[in-house]
Amino acid sequence: MSEHDEPTRRGRDAVGGHSEPVTGRTGEYLAQILEENKRLRALIVRSEIDLRRAADRGDRVAAAEYENMKLREKVAFLRDQLRHESARAEAAQYELARIRTGEPRIGSGSVPSPEGVQALLRHVAEVESHNMHLTHLYIASYRLHTAQSRKEALSAISETLVNLVGTEHFAVYELGGGGDALEVASSVGTLPADLATIRIGVGPIGEAVALGKVFVAGAGETLDGRSEPPALKALIPLTHAQGVAGAIAIFDLLPQKNGAFEDSDLELFDLLATDAARALRCAGAGRSAPGTN
Amino acid sequence: MKRILVVDDSKMAQLTSQMILKGHSYDVFFASDGREAVEKALATGPDLILMDLVMPKMDGLEALRAIRSIDSIRDVPIIVVSTRSEAEHLEKSYELGCNDYIVKPVDGVELLAKVRSLIGE
Numbered sequence: 001m002s003e004h005d006e007p008t009r010r011g012r013d014a015v016g017g018h019s020e021p022v023t024g025r026t027g028e029y030l031a032q033i034l035e036e037n038k039r040l041r042a043l044i045v046r047s048e049i050d051l052r053r054a055a056d057r058g059d060r061v062a063a064a065e066y067e068n069m070k071l072r073e074k075v076a077f078l079r080d081q082l083r084h085e086s087a088r089a090e091a092a093q094y095e096l097a098r099i100r101t102g103e104p105r106i107g108s109g110s111v112p113s114p115e116g117v118q119a120l121l122r123h124v125a126e127v128e129s130h131n132m133h134l135t136h137l138y139i140a141s142y143r144l145h146t147a148q149s150r151k152e153a154l155s156a157i158s159e160t161l162v163n164l165v166g167t168e169h170f171a172v173y174e175l176g177g178g179g180d181a182l183e184v185a186s187s188v189g190t191l192p193a194d195l196a197t198i199r200i201g202v203g204p205i206g207e208a209v210a211l212g213k214v215f216v217a218g219a220g221e222t223l224d225g226r227s228e229p230p231a232l233k234a235l236i237p238l239t240h241a242q243g244v245a246g247a248i249a250i251f252d253l254l255p256q257k258n259g260a261f262e263d264s265d266l267e268l269f270d271l272l273a274t275d276a277a278r279a280l281r282c283a284g285a286g287r288s289a290p291g292t293n
Numbered sequence: 294m295k296r297i298l299v300v301d302d303s304k305m306a307q308l309t310s311q312m313i314l315k316g317h318s319y320d321v322f323f324a325s326d327g328r329e330a331v332e333k334a335l336a337t338g339p340d341l342i343l344m345d346l347v348m349p350k351m352d353g354l355e356a357l358r359a360i361r362s363i364d365s366i367r368d369v370p371i372i373v374v375s376t377r378s379e380a381e382h383l384e385k386s387y388e389l390g391c392n393d394y395i396v397k398p399v400d401g402v403e404l405l406a407k408v409r410s411l412i413g414e
Contacts, residue, residue, distance in 0.1 A: 086316060125402070128401070128402050129402070131401070132313075132400065132401040132402070135309070135312050135313065135401065136309070136398075138312075139305060139308050139309055139312065140305075142308070143304065143305050143308070156305070159303050159304065159305035159306070160305065162303070162376060162397070163303055163305050163306045163309060163376075163397055163398060163399075164305070164309075164398055165398065166376070166397065166398045168376060254376055254378065254396075254397075255378050255379070256378045256396045
């Protein structure tokens, strides 16, 4: 292989396996871009390692920067996914419009059957629903990532719960000074008196928090066995590498949710469990209970 | 390009509407309370307004009433977008002249369909 062949091969890879080789100045340009891409990626990996080392040494600012970087990566990943899904949705809608107008597919000349149209409609609805879900994940992640203060981080958590999950009855807890109990940092609606503080590892709810896992009640059920409101519907411990930093307790859903969480809510809870803890930590508010994760 | 004024005090709600609508070539701009909504509607004459109900300074119902009382903007279509799904809120909103009503969490497909039915693509 000659010196000039290398950029050509890389250029072809970069444009998704086109059969035509990319040669000459275009190939050189693509090779340059790929080199730059490689350099940037190495830079990111190196800074990530540096931050991780500094964080391991107990450098609080570096630890926050590291968490912040992980959040940025997640936002970038979600943005890519969203772009991909948008393209799929657009293609499906285009196909649907083509079928509705009876325009045959180029090169086929056939008009699809009613079953085919129904299948396509289902596909479009499915893609659009997935697209919406990704949009919600992206927005939640973006808002948490861009929070500059504890107030903004708490506001981002509340807005996610109200606008994306659909609840106006919840509490956000943070680790108290003693490091063994969670105290209410913000809340909407009336709280049960016995849940003003959650002692980590003590009682069913404290034990659930210590496990660091999300617990969700099914339709018509509650986590704390109460039949009268406010009864606990979901418990989301906020965790990061150092342990539990807080929790979110949801006591009721808006009427339009029909008393049940959806699959998309559960994914939002998973995102909140990690990203909300990071956002609070990066905003300088997060402490953690050692050994609880 | 059709211009839509999104009125909501929640940045997240604003961002959600923006992401849904911008992908379909609508120009989106914002107000964070009812008073700002009336001012921006007067200054810019949007093609449509998405109005939250619970907001500081001036709530969505007051803003709705104000917009419907000003000749130059009284015909702008308004969709109320709210967490409130109770009949009283719907009735009051329609009574004051909203054209449609959507409950949060916003379903992007529903929002787009209602926007299109009122102002087209």
